[in-house]
Each structure stands twice: as C-alpha cells, then as structure tokens.
Amino acid sequence: MIPPSTRLVAALDLGSTKVAAVIGEATGDIRSPGVKILGVGLERTPGIRRGVVRDIEETTRAITKAMKDAQLMAGVEVGTVYCGVAGEHVAGRSSHGVVSVTGAEIRTADVARVNDVASNVSYGRDHELLHAIPQDYLVDQQADVTDPIGMTGSRLEAEVYLVTVLSSALQNLRKCVERAGYHVGEFVLEPLGSSLATLTPDERDLGCALVELGGGSTHVSVFHGGKIRHSASLMFAGSHVTNDIVHGLQVTQLDAERIKHRFGAAYEPLVAEEDTFELQSTPGQGPRVAHRRVLAHIMRMRLQEILELAADELSRAGYQQRLPAGIILTGGGAQTPGIVELAREVFALPVRSGEPGENLTGLVDSVDTPRMAVGVGLTLFGAKQVALGSAFGAGGRRSPAVEKVLVPVMRWLQEFF
Ligand SMILES: Nc1ncnc2c1ncn2[C@@H]1O[C@H](COP(=O)(O)OP(=O)(O)OP(=O)(O)O)[C@@H](O)[C@H]1O
Numbered sequence: 489m490i491p492p493s494t495r496l497v498a499a500l501d502l503g504s505t506k507v508a509a510v511i512g513e514a515t516g517d518i519r520s521p522g523v524k525i526l527g528v529g530l531e532r533t534p535g536i537r538r539g540v541v542r543d544i545e546e547t548t549r550a551i552t553k554a555m556k557d558a559q560l561m562a563g564v565e566v567g568t569v570y571c572g573v574a575g576e577h578v579a580g581r582s583s584h585g586v587v588s589v590t591g592a593e594i595r596t597a598d599v600a601r602v603n604d605v606a607s608n609v610s611y612g613r614d615h616e617l618l619h620a621i622p623q624d625y626l627v628d629q630q631a632d633v634t635d636p637i638g639m640t641g642s643r644l645e646a647e648v649y650l651v652t653v654l655s656s657a658l659q660n661l662r663k664c665v666e667r668a669g670y671h672v673g674e675f676v677l678e679p680l681g682s683s684l685a686t687l688t689p690d691e692r693d694l695g696c697a698l699v700e701l702g703g704g705s706t707h708v709s710v711f712h713g714g715k716i717r718h719s720a721s722l723m724f725a726g727s728h729v730t731n732d733i734v735h736g737l738q739v740t741q742l743d744a745e746r747i748k749h750r751f752g753a754a755y756e757p758l759v760a761e762e763d764t765f766e767l768q769s770t771p772g773q774g775p776r777v778a779h780r781r782v783l784a785h786i787m788r789m790r791l792q793e794i795l796e797l798a799a800d801e802l803s804r805a806g807y808q809q810r811l812p813a814g815i816i817l818t819g820g821g822a823q824t825p826g827i828v829e830l831a832r833e834v835f836a837l838p839v840r841s842g843e844p845g846e847n848l849t850g851l852v853d854s855v856d857t858p859r860m861a862v863g864v865g866l867t868l869f870g871a872k873q874v875a876l877g878s879a880f881g882a883g884g885r886r887s888p889a890v891e892k893v894l895v896p897v898m899r900w901l902q903e904f905f
C-alpha cells in the first residue's frame with residue numbers, strides 16, 4: 489500500500505564521497521517517532537568536498553541517480569527532502585539572553601522573546617542562522633529550568649545553541665537539489681541527524697561524543713543533559729587514510745580505496761602476521777604482495793592521529809571528563825575493523841560504533857551501517873516533525889518561490905533536542 493504523502497519523509501546526505509538518499513514513512517508518535525525504511529539510493533561522487541559544492545553538474549547528476557534509485561526501491565515519488573549540512577563553514581556556539589517578565593507568570597511569548605534576544609547576535613559576514621536550539625533557562629537566576637512556561641518570576645534568561653552556516657554554501661547545495669528536480673524542505677546539521685539515528689536517550693542525557701569519520705572531514709559533537717552542546721569539524725578523514733595507502737604501497741587512488749575496504753584494519757593486533765594480499769602493479773613493477781600488518785600500520789597511524797585531534801577538540805571544549813557514556817563512532821570510517829579498539833585506547837573511554845536500527849522498520853538491512861547514520865537520522869528528524877504536525881510532506885511539490893516563503897531556513901528546535 490502506498491503511504492499517504494503527508495507521512496512520507498525523504499532525506500539527502502551530500503557527502504564528500506557519496507550522495508545517499510533515504511525514503512521512509514513516518515511511524516510511531518511524538519514520544520517515540522520512527523521510520524519505516526522504504527528505499528535507499530547511494531551514488532559515489534566527487535562533486536562535494538566537506539559540505540561545499542565543487543561541481544554543480546556532477547553533484548546534480550549524483551542526486552538525480554540516488555533519488556531515482558531510492559524512489560524505484562520505495563515505489564513512491566517524492567518532491568521535497570531534508571538535506572544534511574556539515575563542514576568547516578558550519579559553526580556552533582552558545583549565546584545568552586535576558587528579558588524581564590511583565591505578567592504575573594512566564595508565558596509562551598516571554599520564552600519566544602528571550603530566545604530571540606539570545607539569537608540576536610552578529611553571525612559574521614555572509615553567514616546565516618541555521619538552527620537555534622534552546623538549552624537551559626534561568627528564572628530569577630535559578631538555573632536548570634527546562635520549561636519556564638507558567639512559572640512565577642521577573643527575570644528570564646536563556647542559553648541558546650546557535651548553528652550558523654555560510655549562505656553561499658547553502659545556496660549552492662540548494663541549487664543542486666533543485667536542478668535535480670527536488671526542493672529542500674529544511675537543511676539540518678548532520679550531527680543532529682546522526683544523533684537521532686544512533687544515540688540512546690540515556691547516552692544523550694549522561695554525556696557522550698559523536699565522532700563521525702567521513703571521507704572529507706571528521707565531525708565531533710557533544711551531547712549532554714539531552715542536548716547538543718558542542719560541534720566542530722576537523723580537516724582530516726578517510727581520504728587522508730586512502731592517500732597514505734597510495735604513497736605507502738605505491739598504488740593508484742582507486743586501488744588504495746579498494747584495498748582499504750577489503751583488507752584494511754585500524755588495529756595491528758587484529759591482523760595475523762603472515763596475512764598477505766596481492767597488489768595491483770604496473771608492467772614495470774611486476775607481481776607484488778603486501779603484508780596486511782603493513783596496511784594496518786599505515787591506516788592505524790593516520791586514524792590514531794585523527795582520533796587524537798578529536799580528543800583534543802573534546803578537551804578544548806571542556807568535555808573530556810564529562811562523557812560517562814563515551815564515544816559513538818559513525819561515518820564510513822567507523823566501518824574499519826579495529827577502529828573501536830583503537831578509539832578505546834585513544835580516548836580511554838567506552839567506545840562503540842553507531843549503527844542505525846532503533847525505531848526503524850521496513851528495509852532496515854539497507855541502512856544499518858554507520859555510514860548511513862546521517863541519511864537515516866534526517867528521516868527520523870522528519871518523522872518527528874510529522875508527529876508534531878509541522879512537516880512539509882515529502883510527496884507534495886511546490887514551486888521554489890512558495891517554498892522559500894513557507895519554510896524559513898532557521899527554525900527553533902525547541903521540541904527537538
Ligand atoms: N569498510 C570500510 N573500511 C574502511 N574505510 C571505509 C569503509 N567503508 C567506508 N570507508 C571510508 O569511509 C569514508 C566515507 O565515509 P562517509 O560515506 O561517511 O563520508 P562522506 O559522507 O561521503 O564524506 P563527508 O561526511 O566527510 O563529507 C571513505 O574514506 C571510505 O574509504
């Protein structure tokens with residue numbers, strides 16, 4: 489049976505190595521939204537680098553192909569998608585606001601006002617606000633108020649987490665999606681998506697860090713007290729591991745990527761000393777074999793460096809000692825055998841890899857890898873909006889002009905995180 493279009497949710501993860509499209513049907517209710525996975529499309533592409541479009545034609549082609557495959561698998565057509573955003577052009581920071589309360593008790597309008605004051609800061613040239621996520625409220629200097637509505641007090645303060653993006657980067661992503669024939673219903677910070685797909689409520693509450701090992705960049709985000717508290721992007725990721733293999737084993741980029749997936753490991757003790765594999769060679773090089781231990785050594789050196797940079801980021805943000813639920817690894821790099829063992833050594837914290845699975849039904853086996861965390865998470869984000877009654881409905885096609893009026897880029901994520 490074809491689900492009603494108001495319950496359809498579609499998502500695009502525009503990564504440095506691939507475009508992933510996920511189509512699902514929102515299930516569950518507001519307390520526990522879920523998604524029935526209907527279709528998935530994956531297309532390799534070099535069109536985007538660290539969240540910035542490098543080649544519009546190529547990215548449009550990849551989006552068209554990934555969406556077509558996902559729709560064919562799902563047996564439905566969609567017009568509007570949730571689209572992930574990440575990269576160095578994305579910045580997150582906390583901001584503080586204060587207002588005086590005029591009535592006898594705090595009303596919704598007072599909360600909206602204090603949120604507005606907190607987010608009314610300069611974002612820097614060419615940047616715009618993507619998300620404003622209320623974190624904590626203080627009433628007459630009493631902290632840890634989660635919902636101040638109805639309380640008595642004369643001074644209301646808010647701590648809001650603001651996520652800003654480079655406007656032109658967003659416009660170019662939107663351009664590619666529209667050229668492929670779809671509309672962006674909403675842009676969503678990628679780690680927010682991944683967190684919905686992989687973190688348990690307890691992890692988010694106790695304190696944990698999500699480390700997304702992508703192809704072009706590594707994203708580090710911190711969740712504490714149920715909310716996102718910090719988010720940063722590091723310049724080193726899977727493509728650097730591949731480059732090291734190119735130089736270390738004298739193979740082409742394509743062969744290095746293939747070898748990494750087939751024989752790679754991030755932890756030498758996991759690989760038997762005598763294990764070898766054949767290397768592709770030029771006629772001049774002649775037949776060659778390499779030890780898997782050597783490959784594991786090359787990969788471990790780079791992955792350890794990346795994880796150490798992530799650990800430094802957590803220390804700088806002041807969270808290294810406040811992550812009892814440990815580290816959750818997502819992204820393609822989290823699929824490297826031995827990465828969990830290596831990360832346990834580096835962080836000296838509990839570590840696990842984050843496979844989407846919770847709150848999912850349907851074709852779950854098509855998305856239950858760390859690499860699909862963003863795409864799946866964005867559909868769960870959509871399902872939550874369906875439950876809240878504020879989704880745009882993936883099935884309906886609107887003209888781009890109408891879309892811009894209906895959906896502002898920034899939306900308060902009060903109910904979300
Ligand atoms: N089984 C595997 N073993 C080792 N590495 C892997 C494996 N699967 C994927 N990768 C690596 O993961 C990286 C791609 O990850 P991912 O798909 O999360 O990145 P992306 O979303 O395209 O890029 P980004 O998020 O950085 O823009 C590549 O470097 C790829 O080689």
Ligand SMILES: [Mg+2]
Pocket residue numbers: 501502503504702703819862
């Ligand atoms: Mg990615």
